[in-house]
Structure formats: C-alpha cells, structure tokens
Amino acid sequence: MHQERRRAFITAVAIAAPILATAAVQLAATLAAWLLRAREAALRRQLPYIVSLAVGVLLATALLHLLPEAIDQLGNRRLTWALTGGAMVALFAAERLFFVISGTGAEPEVGEPCAEHHHQHTPQGAKPAALILASMLHSFVDGAAVAVAFLTSPRIGWLTALAIALHEIPHRMGDFALLVHLKVPLPRALRLTLYAGLPSFLGLAAVLFAGAHSASTIAWLLPISAGSFLYIATVNLLPELERESRLSRVLLQLTCLTAGAGLVVLVGNLGG
Ligand SMILES: [Zn+2]
Numbered sequence: 007m008h009q010e011r012r013r014a015f016i017t018a019v020a021i022a023a024p025i026l027a028t029a030a031v032q033l034a035a036t037l038a039a040w041l042l043r044a045r046e047a048a049l050r051r052q053l054p055y056i057v058s059l060a061v062g063v064l065l066a067t068a069l070l071h072l073l074p075e076a077i078d079q080l081g082n083r084r085l086t087w088a089l090t091g092g093a094m095v096a097l098f099a100a101e102r103l104f105f106v107i108s109g110t111g112a113e114p115e116v117g118e119p120c121a122e123h124h125h126q127h128t129p130q131g132a133k134p135a136a137l138i139l140a141s142m143l144h145s146f147v148d149g150a151a152v153a154v155a156f157l158t159s160p161r162i163g164w165l166t167a168l169a170i171a172l173h174e175i176p177h178r179m180g181d182f183a184l185l186v187h188l189k190v191p192l193p194r195a196l197r198l199t200l201y202a203g204l205p206s207f208l209g210l211a212a213v214l215f216a217g218a219h220s221a222s223t224i225a226w227l228l229p230i231s232a233g234s235f236l237y238i239a240t241v242n243l244l245p246e247l248e249r250e251s252r253l254s255r256v257l258l259q260l261t262c263l264t265a266g267a268g269l270v271v272l273v274g275n276l277g278g
Pocket residue numbers: 144145148170173174177
C-alpha cells in the first residue's frame with residue numbers, strides 16, 4: 007500500500023513538472039510581450055542577445071542531450087538521423103506552405119526597428135489571425151518537446167523548457183510588435199499573444215497521453231524534437247543576428263551564444 011502511494015506520488019510529480027515548466031514558459035513569454043509595450047526601445051536592444059543565448063541553448067540541448075539520448079535508446083541507425091533531418095524539412099515545408107497560403111511568416115522579425123525599412127520586414131499582407139495561427143502551430147510543437155524531454159529525464163526536461171523560453175520570449179515579442187504594427191488594439195494584441203501559447207498545453211497533453219500508453223513511442227520523438235531545435239536555431243534565429251554590423255555587438259552576441267551552450271554543458275554535468 008505504501009509502495010503504491012509512493013508510485014502514485016512519483017507519477018503525479020512526473021506529470022506536474024512538464025505542466026509547470028510549460029506554464030512558466032508561456033507566462034514569461036506573454037509577460038515579456040506585455041513589457042515590450044512600456045519600454046519598447048530598451049527591450050528591442052536586448053533582443054539580439056536573448057536570441058543569441060537561445061541559439062546556444064537550443065544547439066547544445068539538441069546536440070549534447072536530445073540526440074545522444076535518442077541514440078542511447080534507439081541505436082545509431084539511419085532512421086534516427088532520418089527523423090532528425092525529416093523534422094527539419096517538415097518544419098521548413100510547413101512554414102513555407104503557410105507563408106504562401108496565408109501571406110504571413112511563422113517567426114516574425116524581432117531585430118531592431120528601422121522606421122523606413124519596416125514595411126520590407128513585415129510580411130506583405132500579414133493578417134493577425136494567420137500570424138497567431140502560425141504561432142499556435144509552433145507552440146504545439148514546443149509543448150510536445152517539453153513533454154518528450156521530461157519523460158526522458160527531468161534534467162533534459164528543464165533544459166528543454168529553458169531552450170523554449172529563451173526563443174519564445176523574442177518570438178512572442180515579435181508577434182506582439184507586429185500585431186501593434188498592424189494596428190490591432192493593445193488589449194486584443196495581448197490577448198492574441200496569450201492565445202498563441204495555449205496550444206503548447208495540447209502538445210504537452212498529447213505526448214503525456216501517448217507516453218502513458220506506450221513508453222517506447224517517446225524515444226522516437228527525441229530525434230524529431232532535436233531536429234526542430236536545430237531548425238529553430240539555424241533557420242529562424244541565426245539569420246536575425248546576421249544584420250548586426252557593429253563589431254562590439256557581434257562580439258557580445260557571440261559571447262551570449264557561447265554562454266548559452268556553456269550553460270547547457272554546466273547543467274548537463276551537474277550530478278554526473
Ligand atoms: Zn518555440
């Protein structure tokens with residue numbers, strides 16, 4: 007009986023941790039978007055450094071944790087790598103098709119504002135609904151990634167949550183700034199920004215449900231999760247840093263990127 011209660015407690019903690027992590031990530035991203043309203047100029051200057059940190063954390067989490075764990079569980083076989091590459095191609099295909107059909111991008115620009123060029127950065131004919139729908143699809147994948155990671159190990163779970171928080175903060179700020187730019191009233195823009203993150207709980211629930219029924223399915227989601235992190239870091243985020251031309255800021259961005267990767271190595275080494 008005591009054993010049973012103990013097992014129930016461990017299960018409850020295992021389910022509560024990813025839910026808590028996802029809630030924290032969404033709260034931080036929405037709060038960041040809300041803060042953007044008050045101190046836009048100051049926050050926008052910091053964004054490239056948050057993006058740099060996110061690139062480091064995403065790359066290191068994918069390459070040092072998710073992929074090695076996938077190979078441990080599935081073996082170093084072609085299918086593991088095919089799933090990683092397949093996830094990258096699938097995300098590219100989804101974003102491109104969404105862009106062509108709706109006329110909006112999945113990851114809005116978050117760089118420094120430049121008044122006269124702003125219209126070139128804004129996807130032509132971007133519609134608020136399409137923009138939020140794209141972010142909703144993205145946050146579904148994020149929520150699933152958190153659940154996969156927590157089912158693998160709590161340490162990888164928290165690292166994944168950090169990787170997601172760091173890229174969701176600039177992503178959601180970008181959404182919010184673009185909505186305001188599209189003349190969406192502020193309260194509605196904030197509401198839409200909040201809705202954009204809600205499907206992450208659906209992704210989380212789907213994976214927890216699948217994991218409860220067959221634990222072996224989760225291992226196959228690890229290379230997919232790694233592929234999505236590699237894609238977000240290299241395709242969505244790195245190009246945003248390429249616009250910087252001042253040496254001191256480039257060096258600071260590289261430092262932040264290295265610090266992000268170093269943080270993952272550090273957390274990975276804690277407790278062996
Ligand atoms: Zn994300």
